[in-house]
Amino acid sequence: xxxxxxxxxxxxxxxxxxxxxxxxxxxxxxxxxxxxxxxxxxxxxxxxxxxxxxxxxxxxxxxxxxxxxxxxxxxxxxxxxxxxxxxxxxxxxxxxxxxxxxxxxxxxxxxxxxxxxxxxxxxxxxxxxxxxxxxxxxxxxxxxxxxxxxxxxxxxxxxxxxxxxxxxxxxxxxxxxxxxxxxxxxxxxxxxxxxxxxxx
Amino acid sequence: xxxxxxxxxxxxxxxxxxxxxxxxxxxxxxxxxxxxxxxxxxxxxxxxxxxxxxxxxxxxxxxxxxxxxxxxxxxxxxxxxxxxxxxxxxxxxx
Numbered sequence: 001x002x003x004x005x006x007x008x009x010x011x012x013x014x015x016x017x018x019x020x021x022x023x024x025x026x027x028x029x030x031x032x033x034x035x036x037x038x039x040x041x042x043x044x045x046x047x048x049x050x051x052x053x054x055x056x057x058x059x060x061x062x063x064x065x066x067x068x069x070x071x072x073x074x075x076x077x078x079x080x081x082x083x084x085x086x087x088x089x090x091x092x093x094x095x096x097x098x099x100x101x102x103x104x105x106x107x108x109x110x111x112x113x114x115x116x117x118x119x120x121x122x123x124x125x126x127x128x129x130x131x132x133x134x135x136x137x138x139x140x141x142x143x144x145x146x147x148x149x150x151x152x153x154x155x156x157x158x159x160x161x162x163x164x165x166x167x168x169x170x171x172x173x174x175x176x177x178x179x180x181x182x183x184x185x186x187x188x189x190x191x192x193x194x195x196x197x198x199x200x
Numbered sequence: 201x202x203x204x205x206x207x208x209x210x211x212x213x214x215x216x217x218x219x220x221x222x223x224x225x226x227x228x229x230x231x232x233x234x235x236x237x238x239x240x241x242x243x244x245x246x247x248x249x250x251x252x253x254x255x256x257x258x259x260x261x262x263x264x265x266x267x268x269x270x271x272x273x274x275x276x277x278x279x280x281x282x283x284x285x286x287x288x289x290x291x292x293x294x
Contacts, residue, residue, distance in 0.1 A: 003274055003275065003276055003278050004274065004275050004276075005273055005274055006271075006272075006273050006274070006275075006286075006289060006291065006292065007222060007225070007226065007273065007292050008292045009226070009229075009230070009233075010226065010230075011223065011226065012292070012293075053240060053241055053243060056240035056241075056243075057237065057240040057241055060236055060237055060240055061237065064233060064237075070292070073293070074292060074293040077293050078293065168234070168237065169237075172237050172238070172240065172241055175241035175242075176241060179241065
């Protein structure tokens with residue numbers, strides 16, 4: 001289970017409305033490589049991980065991703081807080097505002113709602129960990145794009161923190177991959193139905 | 201809506217000392233998160249285990265100090281403090 005701690009992992013305090021950045025930040029709240037995607041991806045994949053160390057890293061990074069998802073929600077909320085309807089429309093959020101008002105909703109900046117079709121859980125630990133490594137790199141790239149879109153230090157500081165976490169997670173998943181590769185048995189054959197008594 | 205601790209009448213917003221203490225908690229907790237993830241893939245690293253234990257103790261003490269002085273930080277029975285109120289303390293997005 002999880003216990004909620006009533007604070008963000010890294011302080012977020014955006015003091016002036018910025019609906020333009022709210023829109024961009026949605027990439028990491030409800031986009032394909034978002035923190036929501038990361039958390040659901042890892043926390044779903046962990047059940048079939050064969051090694052206790054890999055179970056631990058997938059579980060614990062998945063848990064940290066939930067805290068990052070919360071940070072993005074806070075950032076979007078604060079960027080929308082106090083925004084005028086003119087600014088919202090100018091930021092290209094007319095459609096978003098019509099459907100969600102100033103509510104925080106997991107969609108990407110183009111309005112495409114989050115879907116678990118973005119994530120995979122193949123049951124093959126190496127396949128899953130390689131996907132996780134790619135996901136961390138894609139999220140790092142997205143954070144770099146986001147950081148290039150603003151010069152507001154109140155937005156850049158949490159983005160810098162989140163970008164750095166992607167780098168660390170990538171490193172840990174790389175170690176998990178090595179652990180998994182060292183476990184591959186010599187007779188690593190794909191399961192076959194040949195000789196199966198059920199005759200299906 | 202009310203709770204028994206009368207905290208509705210207290211200032212919901214944090215003063216600087218509270219912010220500083222919360223920042224200190226976040227910093228030490230960050231060290232713990234980092235060491236935890238490192239130990240996940242290096243569970244036999246004795247130096248890291250020692251660091252994790254000492255920073256965990258530090259974190260525990262800081263959280264206890266905060267919760268005795270201000271508000272409970274955790275729900276579901278993980279904050280045994282009579283000070284403040286879970287519902288009325290400032291939410292992280294406000």
